[in-house]
Amino acid sequence: MRAARLIKMVLLLQSRPSMTAAELARELEVSERTVTRDAQALSEAGVPVYADRGRAGGYRLIGGYRTRLTGLARSEAEALFLSGVPGALREMGLEDAASAARLKVSAALLPSLRDASRTASQRFHLDAPSWFKEPKTPELLPVVADAVWDDRRITARYRRGDTEVERRLEPYGLVLKAGIWYLCARVVDPAASSVPGARTGRDTPGRPDARPDAGSGTRSAPFRTYRIDRFSTVEREESHFTRDEDFDLPAYWDQQAERFARSILHAEVVVRLSPEGVRRLPQVVDPVSARDALAATDNAHGWTTVTLRVESEDVAHTQLTALGAEVEVLAPEGLRSRFAQDARRLAELYRGAAPG
Secondary structure: HHHHHHHHHHHHHOOOOEEEHHHHHHHHHHHHHHHHHHHHHHHHHOOOOEEEOOOOOOOEEEEOOOOOOOOOHHHHHHHHHHOOOOOHHHHHHHHHHHHHHHHHHHHHHOHHHHOOOHHOOOOOOOOOOOOOOOOOOOOOOHHHHHHHHEEEEEEEEEOOOOEEEEEEEEEEEEEEEOOOEEEEEEEEOOEEEEOOOOOOOOOOOOOOOOOOOOOOOOOEEEEEEEHHEEEEEEEEEEEEEOOOOOOOHHHHHHHHHHHHHHHOOOOEEEEOOOOHHHHHHHHHHHHHHHHHHHHOOOOOOEEEEEEEOOOOOOHHHHHHHHHHHEEEEEEEEHHHHHHHHHHHHHHHHHHOOOOO
């Protein structure tokens, strides 16, 4: 533990002109007295740490000393590529690895470039969760993430409503979508192991909360997608799996996300849209549905009639209400009647002068 701290102290001093005892204590998460003892230990070991006394004093390396301890470990290098998403790193338990990697890179840079990490972090930040939602980190995410990085199989129990199934999985990749973590995995043994109070069943391929269905062996088994917050238990196995090098996580996710979006669009409505309604349609309905509907018409001027696929009439009523007078529902008749009733109620509400 102390050896790692001493190395980090050298790297910190190598990456900056000087640091006060308070700054080092904060970075190393120790007391200033411990910083003093560590500096003395480094000096005795031949590392030229010099202490400037006084209010403006601090610690620095002298004589152009540079350590060779800047080689990145594999976990640090992998974490470094994710350093633009600090929240995700923290949730996966990789924050320390990323911090060590950034520190090593800073120590290896020329002095004129050592502010690169700071300037970059001030110019780009990813905030993944949706607005008005309090993100909750799944308790089992670090275990799953560790298995993903190490290509280790896991045995997991997965909740769906009041049922539960057990699966052995090859965890290929993690996806953070609107503050929710998903695991893309392959089933090891298709025959599900029953657990007390559980039942098994076939899953919907690609559905973000799906359970894997039967297949014929790992290599031929399809990939499945799981919400990690629905895992009740996850056990990392000792056995590794050989990753399918043809698997493309971003492409897989894009394909399955669109497939899922289409799978829940069970109803159709016919609407007329003003030019403003056409522009705003993708903002109020599913983007896949809007894209398909608008692609089927060539009329880009004036009012446009389109057929929209929606989850249900109730969902369509909620979504299309946001367009106000920029949309007219033509069918089905029941939905058109609901909008007509809304219009009458609004006219009655706004008739006459505003209440004093």
